[in-house]
Amino acid sequence: MTDRYALISVSDKTDIEKVAEALIQSGLTLLSTGGTLKALEEANIPVLAVETVTEFPEMMDGRVKTLHPKIHGGLLGVRKNEEHKKAMSDHGIVPIDVVVVNLYPFKETIQHPNTSLLDAIENIDIGGPSMLRSAAKNYQSVTVVTDPRDYPLLIEQLTNNNETTLQFRQYLAKKVFQLTAYYDSLIAEYLTQQFDNIEAEKSNDWPHITLTYEHSQSLRYGENSHQAADFYTKLDAPEYSLANAVQLHGKELSYNNIKDANAALQIIGEFPEPCAVAVKHLNPCGVAIGSTIEQAFNHCFEADPISIFGGIVVLNRPVTLALAEKLHDIFLEIVIAPSFEEDAFQLLAKKKNIRLMTVHFSEKDNRPEMEYASVSGGLLVQNVDCSSELTNPSEWETMTELVPTEKEKQALSFGMRVCKHVKSNAIVISNEYRTLGIGSGQMNRVGAAKIALEQAKNATKDMKDSLLIMASDAFFPMDDTVKLAHEYGVSSIIQPAGSLKDKDSIAACNELGMSMVKTGIRHFKH
Template structure:
């Protein structure tokens, strides 16, 4: 007799599969709720404990962990020795396994989940059966995804059995599932009490990662590239993965990358801030006493590049702000909320994406992952603490004034603003800014003075440029004195940079000779 074991938490179409197996002469074994559902449907089925002669015990923790189950799954059908052993111990072959797992992911996604709840939803018998069946896929058909039921039924109808290729495909899916499932458990337990570990933590020399909620994208960076978006379990509320889309078409691959970059800049600020991003670089960033003022300054920062860009604001969008935003072609607007009349105004633009993201929580430490051919780069996110979120009333502890001339209060404010922005600009990065907005941004040049020339040229084209507390902000040290010299030639009186070059003194000499001030913050912020 051919047996099938059915035990599923997701009972989608399970009765259809059960009926087909019985129709093909297969005896059904089942447990718990699955057994009850099949029996109540009038389909012949036997309990696992009546088959094994061993009762379920320990609150259901032990029910399928039995030699008659795993022997029936693992026994080689073409091995005389295996068949003799199975016959001796009255072990029948189990040729079909239809199993999916306890809802561990759904359990730990609940806000009020307890550790005990999580542990009780760690499936033991399910993965064990799946792995046994998948190892012996030459003879055993193991289905864990309801999406594969139709193919199973079609093959049974056509040939009375499944094909080797289908069984091998299903086995691969099993190990994908159990790897994903185990990684969710490992990550949960690893992070649960991480702050209380008062012993050496020895990491493995391998890294296993898992993601959920696959969303197929129309294409990647270019039309000929396939792409998809996967999320981590319970992504941070302030991340693009946790955003709620209120209006507009699906986000593209490039939209998601740009939105992520824009959010990271906005999260540097507590005061009202507006950020415009184009191609992973900011084209305008500004703060203000109101969010409307912040956006007005952001728009003035670069009213050309913002076209087709992404705007993030960290305050609710009002109707007054919506009216200004609606005048520009934008791909995305992200905010903590949209007032009803503002939402109605912006929803008139059919293709404009409107998203909400929480700004209630500060960014917690996390790791960044970058794929390269043949590997993965992992690093801590750049969340250095030398740049104050609050207003500066004195020189921050980690900063040093390298020149004879001391910065005034307005310059200190501008330096703090500039460094919080320039750390998100592709290196080599130079920006010209005052204490409340960017004036010129030089990004991604192969030498620093080249970025400085671009930033200065942009700044000089603006009416507001080179007036008041404007500074040059650099993401890394000045390797030669040419950038400081260029700054002086264009009337810039203050430079802020991390410092750390063996030639730092050359730039300091230029500044001292021209009554300029230079501050070094101590932390480099390359962004490749």
């Protein structure tokens, strides 16, 4: 034996024999545990069991094997510190200069649909992260490798110099702490989900959150061409999400594509009936329902045949050939649907760049989610805006003398479900099956109303007896929006209410023969 040691303990044994041979060639004696020890012995590679050093047996089904002072002393001892060197000598601790360790497959275990809590617990690695952290802390003297992708450079440096560079060790140490932070956050999120029914004293709640995302893809650029961007996804992302969408055709998604597609999915999730949604710059330019998906798309296109150009279309029913023929005639960035009939797909795929994607609409996950928005130096966290009042008119309060008709109630429900997803200040003009005008992101409510009402005026000029309702994401601060709506033929209004001047808007509706209902819930979207 020499006075230089390397410890190998890996669950992923990719190329481990090559690494072991390079370590031996550089003058290191190998220590190993369990399955790795067996694999190296079977490959006729000289290796010692860890208990040769610890003089303590592996026990408790492998739970305890490297958690020992002779292991961690060999990793943590500062080589140039005389007191450390004396302590190591006095206690028979040998220096371990290289650690090659990767962790129990906790992530892979919890991804299996039949995994029990007990299985998951047994795949929480304790000794591995402990060794990695000890070795990384002492990167001045210890080389610690956990990612097989770093093996070639390790082998190259050992082959050429019998040791590694400080710069390489610093890189590896940083990577270790990134890995252990990620690994622990996976465990924390999993156990939070498993134990979420346990009552705890709110005063003792831990004031920190752990968020775990994995790199999904590098994007060509961000919002603009000079900005770099990447897409990260959650391990347990709902099936009904862009994170689990399958791209069947077309060029890679861009940053803006992802944001727009996500917005479209959120909108269409409000509608169980055949529905088509067109989105441009995070706002809907057309939303419609129908008895068939073809009819829904026709209505959606009619809502704004100009803005849909270069937009994103989401459909909650399979794309038929008849529908594909209509989509093929429009320049679209993305089409998302549960599926595409084969002939429909072949037609749309003739366009090289259009992205065709599928999402599991039938498996929509209704678990409560949190929303996160980054700000400089911080993170905003809130519950997703989920509420039932938009589809349940019995929860509304009629504020006016006139009560909405059943048809108007259908239109009010439709309009408000769209308005909920329009950037504030938001006004939506619709009938019972499609949007007619959308005013979004304005600094005042009457300004948003003017935009929406003008669009509706143009959209209905060839429609006979068209019903017009107005949906507002927040209350009317004065009655000017009501009066303007009446000028354009709006018969009923839905709004959260709560303004000090509600009575003025109610009085205006009563005077003008309009109905108004109160939902009591605001839907600002910034």
